[in-house]
Amino acid sequence: MVNWNLLARMSETEVTRAQAVVASDADRARLARMFADHHVTVWRSLRRRGLSPDEAADATQETFMIALGRLADIPADSERAFLLGTARRVAFTLGRKTVRFQLDDDMDLRISSARDGGDAHADLQLCDLALSKLNPELAETFVLYEIEGLSSPEIAALLEIPLGSVASRLRRAREQFREVVSRIERDLSRIQGRS
Amino acid sequence: MSKQQTDLPERLRTMGATSLEQRLLEAAGRERPSRELSERMAQAIGVSFSVPGGTSGGANTGTATGTAAKASSTLVPWLSAAVVAACFAAGAYVVTRAAVKPAAPLSTALPAQSAASAPSALVSPAPASTPAEARSPSAAEELPARSAVPQRGRRGTAGAELAPQIALVDAARSALSAGNAARALSIVRDYQSQYPSGTFRPEVAAVKIEALVKLGRTAEARTLAERFVVAYGPSPLAERVARLAQLAEP
Numbered sequence: 001m002v003n004w005n006l007l008a009r010m011s012e013t014e015v016t017r018a019q020a021v022v023a024s025d026a027d028r029a030r031l032a033r034m035f036a037d038h039h040v041t042v043w044r045s046l047r048r049r050g051l052s053p054d055e056a057a058d059a060t061q062e063t064f065m066i067a068l069g070r071l072a073d074i075p076a077d078s079e080r081a082f083l084l085g086t087a088r089r090v091a092f093t094l095g096r097k098t099v100r101f102q103l104d105d106d107m108d109l110r111i112s113s114a115r116d117g118g119d120a121h122a123d124l125q126l127c128d129l130a131l132s133k134l135n136p137e138l139a140e141t142f143v144l145y146e147i148e149g150l151s152s153p154e155i156a157a158l159l160e161i162p163l164g165s166v167a168s169r170l171r172r173a174r175e176q177f178r179e180v181v182s183r184i185e186r187d188l189s190r191i192q193g194r195s
Numbered sequence: 196m197s198k199q200q201t202d203l204p205e206r207l208r209t210m211g212a213t214s215l216e217q218r219l220l221e222a223a224g225r226e227r228p229s230r231e232l233s234e235r236m237a238q239a240i241g242v243s244f245s246v247p248g249g250t251s252g253g254a255n256t257g258t259a260t261g262t263a264a265k266a267s268s269t270l271v272p273w274l275s276a277a278v279v280a281a282c283f284a285a286g287a288y289v290v291t292r293a294a295v296k297p298a299a300p301l302s303t304a305l306p307a308q309s310a311a312s313a314p315s316a317l318v319s320p321a322p323a324s325t326p327a328e329a330r331s332p333s334a335a336e337e338l339p340a341r342s343a344v345p346q347r348g349r350r351g352t353a354g355a356e357l358a359p360q361i362a363l364v365d366a367a368r369s370a371l372s373a374g375n376a377a378r379a380l381s382i383v384r385d386y387q388s389q390y391p392s393g394t395f396r397p398e399v400a401a402v403k404i405e406a407l408v409k410l411g412r413t414a415e416a417r418t419l420a421e422r423f424v425v426a427y428g429p430s431p432l433a434e435r436v437a438r439l440a441q442l443a444e445p
Contacts, residue, residue: 032242039236039244043228057232061239068240069358089361092432093394123222130219137431145206147223152203160368167203174207178216185215 027071034079035064041148042087048143049091063087085158130180134173142173364395367402376409397427401436408439416440
């Protein structure tokens with residue numbers, strides 16, 4: 001017997017999600033394409049928030065599972081923005097303390113350790129180190145623009161801020177990033193001079 | 196609008212970066228998940244994916260497989276929820292679609308308890324009957340201590356419940372953006388009653404604070420904002436809330 005009371009209590013979204021669970025072949029195909037096109041970007045954006053590779057993978061799959069339930073709401077030209085915005089919100093739920101890097105001020109130690117890890121790995125660690133020194137709000141804008149290559153309207157929509165704020169955050173983020181990298185460079189020279 | 200966009204500088208990687216800045220940004224831009232991680236993620240969301248020309252890291256296949264199986268289990272509640280919903284809604288088109296395309300491979304793997312643990316968003320009684328709802332909500336309950344923030348979950352239902360929660364958060368934000376603060380407040384109340392321990396309580400509380408500010412209820416907004424900053428600061432959201440309610444920087 002139909003439980004109409006329960007059916008009436010199901011929100012439209014929940015019905016939509018139930019539909020998504022029994023997704024059509026077309027939906028599955030779209031999700032597969034979205035995954036192929038964007039999962040690296042989503043995963044990488046989560047890594048730049050300080051998540052480990054495994055944590056970023058967990059958050060990425062959670063992001064795509066949410067997308068699966070909302071495919072009908074995602075315009076074809078906004079898939080990347082939707083996924084990055086969802087990933088951002090998922091990241092905020094991970095227990096705030098894990099979202100940003102665990103920091104200390106011992107840059108020398110970190111730089112030395114990064115140097116020992118091989119060039120590519122060292123550069124990546126140093127980049128994360130520099131980002132970790134930025135104001136998180138600025139770092140977020142910086143990563144989206146400078147590393148992931150989003151346009152300013154995309155960033156404005158994703159962060160729900162005016163275009164002018166994107167520009168000002170980016171300007172301040174650059175100043176902070178360049179200052180930190182310059183300090184890293186000085187420390188690298190000093191460490192290399194000692195060795 | 197376009198002027199502001201053109202005011203954005205060239206990307207640092209293409210112009211003006213020092214060689215170290217260039218190296219760091221390129222390293223970050225080149226980073227990719229391992230083949231195992233990509234395949235694990237694909238498997239968890241139920242799509243097939245192979246890394247073109249990728250080489251297997253191969254060092255941790257067993258772990259990867261085990262993790263993938265664990266991750267796949269997060270889909271199970273979704274499916275069990277659909278099955279339960281479909282049973283209740285027999286005759287509705289949800290059932291029709293389920294009949295056309297049953298999720299056979301995964302549904303056959305459902306443990307008996309999965310249906311019982313299906314997401315409450317779909318199968319639980321009306322939230323009005325929950326004990327939490329029976330209590331008179333206080334400001335303190337709206338902003339739980341940081342330790343009460345639910346952790347993201349591999350535990351099954353968390354992933355399944357996120358979508359409807361996010362839909363409500365989005366709806367509340369859209370109402371705010373459209374200038375309908377009263378509507379946003381109403382959606383916030385819906386969220387807080389449906390998800391007393393919801394994952395996005397901080398985000399919803401932030402929307403509530405912004406809505407109160409827009410409605411001119413600044414004293415309430417400031418009280419909530421002060422508690423918010425204590426519970427969730429320092430964070431970008433706490434900073435935003437503090438700005439909205441014109442508190443001193445957290």
